Amino acid sequence: MTTTSPAAPAAAASIADSAAYAEAVETASRAAAAYYATGESTLDDDAYDRLARGIAAFEEAHPEEVSASSPTGKVAGGAAVGDVPHTVPMLSLDNVFSAEQLVSWTASVERRIGRPVEQWSVEPKLDGLAVAARYEEGRLVRLITRGDGTAGEDVSHAIGTITGLPDRLAEPVTIEVRGEVLMTNEQFEQANTVRTAHGGAPFANPRNGAAGTLRARDRAYRVEMTFFGYGALPMAGTGADLADQLAQWPHSTLMSHVASLGVHTAEDTAVAPRTLTTADEIMARIEEIAALRADLPFGIDGIVIKADRAADQAAAGSGSRAPRWAIAYKLPAVEKVTVLLDVEWNVGRTGTIAPRAVLEPVEIDGSTVTYATLHNPADITRRDLRLGDRVMVHKAGDIIPRIEAPVVHLRTGEEKAIVFPEVCPQCGSGIDTSEQRWRCVRGRDCRLVASVSYAAGRDQLDIEGLGDTRVVQLVEAGLVSDVADLFTLTREQLLGLERMGETSTDNLLAAIETARSRPLSRVFCALGVRGTGRSMSRRIARHFAAMEHIRAAGPDALQQVDGIGVEKATVVVAELEELAPLIDKLIAAGVNMTEPGAVPPPVGGDTDGGESADGSGPVPEARPLxxxxxxxxxxxxxxxEKLSRNQMNELVERAGGRSSSSVSGRTSLLVAGEGAGSKRDKAEKLGTRIVSPEEFAGLVSGFLGEES
Incomplete structure (x- = not known):
């Protein structure tokens, strides 16, 4: 069994003496009470876990001092209450944090039942609220929270607002389905939009949103949540045959039956449950799910491992807090609470004015976070952010950290309003506030040097010898007012500049002449169209083949390009209209406006290639990737060997593939050169196909030699 795991367990809180223990118990109890009541805990999940483990460690060393108020060994930390008895206790799960702890736990289960466990079920641990949904003759009649495990709170008023929990099942059976109610990322954003529009404070995170919404009554607005089933059991009135089946079916079979009744489960997600037989297989699946976590449309905070067979579960039994046949492997926290210290306003090369949050440093998912994205001023207003706020910051994988919302219940009254700029922070000109993303009225001219330098950069026009210092010279001399002016520079003009001799002048003119013939994908990228970058520019150029076709395309035609949706298509069309004079200047200067090897789509939007079988038009030619x-x-x-990373990405996309920077469960192929390191390790664990540069060159040989 390998000892590698997605993350080492966070250190338990250190509790030195009885006074510290009493304070820790009180803090944990308060946090648990708020967490299970409204989701508004004073601690984030990671901090609570560390505190609870510290309490447990102290109690193990000092059993005579265990407090009756301790959360240890209690469902929901002993904080939740309810008045509707559960048919069968609705327990919590114990946690493990490493491969070693997982192996120890699986061995303990097998010792307890006196035989090897034949099959384990492995599924995501969804970050929501556990509920029991009671169906009578196929009709949903009651919804109950976990509560203290023996009784829960009746939240049947929420019936009809939860996606995946149908009012009627596909069969008229009497059954109790258990699962998690949560908000997907999209539902969370929509909930906060609706909530703040009605004058409410935004939810701090999706779990907070689900907890508050599930218990809310008589609101003037409605927001959606989602249900994922994870179990089912008989009730009074369940037929004898079905009751026997529910008691004897393996967990995997049981959940397939639940899904067949029309209840939403994790089966159709990227992290669908699997049945495995060894600890090594379980750990490999944990690593797969951890790698997919950042791309999921909902939150998970771990992976649940269960003995699949009903007989194994019965033999293992349950404790007062948790079943002994199931465990949660906790993943490192991807969201934590920290303080919003300041907001910086930065102006991009297209003139967009972007706010950036300055945070009190906090460690999340193995890295220290000091900045987070804020998107735009409207986003700040909608989230009701204030300087000094305690804020929930989310980070997953390679994604830029973002602020989800302020933790409103932690406000002290000392917080201050964020001041928005009245003039452009870069040049002092006016600000166009007509769109959500504010922009300097001078647009690209506000950051002319940055715009021209970007266009001349290695991954765009690749004009060697034209660095920032030289661009500043050209702009200050009045020779360049946009990138097109580079192609009309004369030898005499350049020789008139300081530190420009004959050799450097001739070299620069030769580099500019070479840039004139760059492929359309490079030229389009050099324009700096908002909402696009190198990869998107390549896709657009290969789809349309020529600038004239791109300029003629409307939003609908642009949406035929992979990765362009309604919003981005509208932005690109508007940008091309704004850039029309510059594009015309580039055409007049003789700059290439076609993509080698690409065929324009026919009228009607089909892709390039040969004739279709029915003669209706071109069909795409098969490419190796x-x-x-x-x-x-x-x-x-x-x-x-001589290809840059951007040229490699261009090669991938010419051959039909999609280039990516990180390995995940969706990666089809890893090209591993010398010193491949952690990405190769991750690909091996995920079972991803790995090839050497030489093998890859053979695979795409027909597309080599087109680099610029």
Whole structure:
């Protein structure tokens, strides 16, 4: 059994003496009470877990001092209450934090039942609220929270607001389905939009939103939640045959039956439950799910491992707090609470004015976070953010950290309003506030040097010898007012600049001449169209083949390009209209406006290629990487040795693939060069196909030699 795991367990809180223990118990009890009542805990999950483990460690060392108020060994930390008895106790789960702890736990289960466990079920631990949904003759009649495990709170008023929990089942059976109610990321954003529009404070995170919404009555607005089933059991009135089946079916069979009744489960997600037989297989699946976590449309905070067979579960039994046949492998926290210290206003090369949050440093998912994205001023207003707020910050994988919302119940009254700029922070000009993303009225001219330098950069026009210092010279001399002016520079003009001799002048003119013939994908990227980058520019260029076709395309046609939705298509169309004079200047200067090897789509929007079988128009030619997500890592060798990373990405996309920077469960192929490191390790664990640079060159040989 390997000892590698997605993250080492966070250190338990250190509790030195009886006074510290009493304070820790009180803090944990308060936090648990708020967490299970409204989701508004004073501690984030990671801090609560560390505190609870510290309490347990102190109690193990000092059993004579265990407090009756201690959360240890109690469902919901002993904080939740309810008045509707459960048919069968609705327990919590114990946790493990490492591969070693997982192996120890699986061994303990097998010792307890006196035989090897034949099969384990492995599924995501969804970050929501546990509820029991009672169906009578197929009709949903009652919804109850976990409460203290023996009785819960009746929240039947929420029936009809929860996606995945149908009012009627596919069969008229009497049954209790248990699962998690949560908000997906999209539902959370929509809930906060609706809530703040009605004058309410935004929810701090999706779990907080689900907890508050599930218990809310008589609101003037309605927001959706989602249900994921994870179990089922008989009730009074369940037929004898079905009751016997529910008691004897393996967990995996049981959940397939629940799904067949029309209840939403995790089965159709990227982290669908699996049945496995060894601890090594379980750990490999944990690592797969952890790698997918950042891309999921809902939150998970761990992976649940269960003995699959009903006989094994019965033999293992349950304690007062948790079953002995199931455990939660906790993943590292991807959200924590910290303080919003300041907001910086930065102006991008297109003139967009972007706010950035300055945070009190906090460690999340193995890295220290000091900044977070705020998107735009409307986002700040909608989230009701204030300087000095305690804020919930989310980070997952390679995603830029973001502030989800202020933790309103932790406000002290000392917080201050965020001041929005009245003029452009870069040049002092006016600000266009007509759209959500504010912009300097001078647009690209506000950051002319940055805009021209970007266009001349290696991954765009690649004009060697044209760095920032030289661009500043050209702008200050009045020779360049946009990137098109570079192509009309004369030898005499350049020789008139300081530190420009004949050799450097001739070299620069030669580099500019070479740039004139760059492929359309590079030219389009050099324009700096908002909402696009290198990869998107390549996709647009290959889809339309020529600038004239891109300019003629409306939003609907642009949406045929992979990765362009309604909003981005509208932005691109508007940007191209704004850039029309610059594009015309580039065309007049003889700059190439076509993409080598690409064929424009016919009228009607079909893709490039040969004739379709019915003669209706072109069909796409098959390419070796069609439909594949490809990651390139390490130093390239052989035929690929001289290619930059951007050129490698261009090669991937010319051959039909989609280039990606990180390995996940969706990665189809890893090109592993020398020193591939952690990405290769992750690909091996996920079972991803790995090829050497030489093998990859052979795979895409027909597309080599087109680099610029």
């Amino acid at each position: 069609d439909g594949m997500a490809v990651v390139v890592t390490g130093a390239m060798t052989g035929p690929l």
